[in-house]
Amino acid sequence: MTIQTDAPTRKRVKRWRQRNLGFFMVLPAALVLLAVGIFPLIYSIGISFLRWEAKIPGRPFVWFENYASILSNMEFWHSLKITAILVGIAVSIEFCIGLWLAVLVLNSGHAKRIFMPIFMLPVMMVPVVVGFTWRMLWDPLYGPINQILGWLVGHQVTISWLTNASTALPAILVTEVWQWTPFMFLVLLAGLSAVNPELQEAAAIDGASEWKTFWAVTLPVIRPVVLVAILFRVIDVIKIFDIVYVTTGGGPGYATQPVTYYLYRTGARFFRMGYTAAGSWVLLILVACLVAYLVHRVGED
Numbered sequence: 541m542t543i544q545t546d547a548p549t550r551k552r553v554k555r556w557r558q559r560n561l562g563f564f565m566v567l568p569a570a571l572v573l574l575a576v577g578i579f580p581l582i583y584s585i586g587i588s589f590l591r592w593e594a595k596i597p598g599r600p601f602v603w604f605e606n607y608a609s610i611l612s613n614m615e616f617w618h619s620l621k622i623t624a625i626l627v628g629i630a631v632s633i634e635f636c637i638g639l640w641l642a643v644l645v646l647n648s649g650h651a652k653r654i655f656m657p658i659f660m661l662p663v664m665m666v667p668v669v670v671g672f673t674w675r676m677l678w679d680p681l682y683g684p685i686n687q688i689l690g691w692l693v694g695h696q697v698t699i700s701w702l703t704n705a706s707t708a709l710p711a712i713l714v715t716e717v718w719q720w721t722p723f724m725f726l727v728l729l730a731g732l733s734a735v736n737p738e739l740q741e742a743a744a745i746d747g748a749s750e751w752k753t754f755w756a757v758t759l760p761v762i763r764p765v766v767l768v769a770i771l772f773r774v775i776d777v778i779k780i781f782d783i784v785y786v787t788t789g790g791g792p793g794y795a796t797q798p799v800t801y802y803l804y805r806t807g808a809r810f811f812r813m814g815y816t817a818a819g820s821w822v823l824l825i826l827v828a829c830l831v832a833y834l835v836h837r838v839g840e841d
Contacts, residue, residue, distance in 0.1 A: 584817045593814070630713055630773075631773045635724055638725035642729040663722045671785070703788075740757060778800075799819075800823075802819075
């Protein structure tokens with residue numbers, strides 16, 4: 541009799557374990573994600589409504605005063621403008637060069653195996669290392685860039701690339717493009733490799749030139765891949781910090797100060813934590829709107 545009553549119980553326990561085993565296996569990772577990711581977000585919202593500054597005793601609740609202050613601060617908008625310039629120019633150049641390299645390497649046969657590892661070397665480097673490397677390359681006295689320019693023009697060139705307001709931002713753009721163009725190249729090469737060659741053959745039979753075929757057939761097919769690659773790079777350039785910190789420190793003046801470096805400076809150096817938290821949420825909302833637009837465009841395809 542005891543055996544008969546225990547058998548259904550064991551079956552119910554077994555079914556309960558089967559249903560909840562996945563939940564308990566995922567639970568540790570979910571708790572870590574909650575502690576590391578979600579809790580800081582919620583905590584920063586609370587901080588953004590406080591006047592938390594080193595020179596002010598206590599942490600008074602100020603409602604939306606920090607948000608009003610950040611939105612009326614011209615330095616914040618200037619840093620946002622610098623970020624927009626970096627995003628627009630860097631991503632555009634990376635896309636054009638990456639697409640050109642992908643088309644060039646696509647049908648190169650054995651050359652693809654040689655060039656692909658070489659192209660991927662900059663991406664595998666730590667951004668801080670890239671920053672220090674290019675800081676030496678841009679050096680006005682001992683850097684090879686001025687040395688090469690001197691050979692070309694026939695006299696010594698001592699351009700202070702990183703301390704001149706007119707050349708510091710282009711120098712950062714060159715550094716950023718050098719490191720991340722291979723990422724764009726790899727993603728676009730994968731997209732081009734997946735295109736059905738029968739589409740291109742059909743266009744050639746209809747008399748379309750190679751350029752016409754690429755523009756009217758190949759490019760529309762890989763449009764979702766292009767948008768995804770651009771989406772990843774836009775988000776990454778918006779977060780740029782390492783290279784700026786190592787090379788120019790946002791200077792000279794505020795000529796190369798992106799919004800991430802501005803928020804770091806107000807938070808870590810001036811300890812205006814409430815103001816910085818509000819600025820971070822303003823940036824997050826702007827980025828979320830941009831990402832939502834790009835994701836919507838990808839979804840249309």
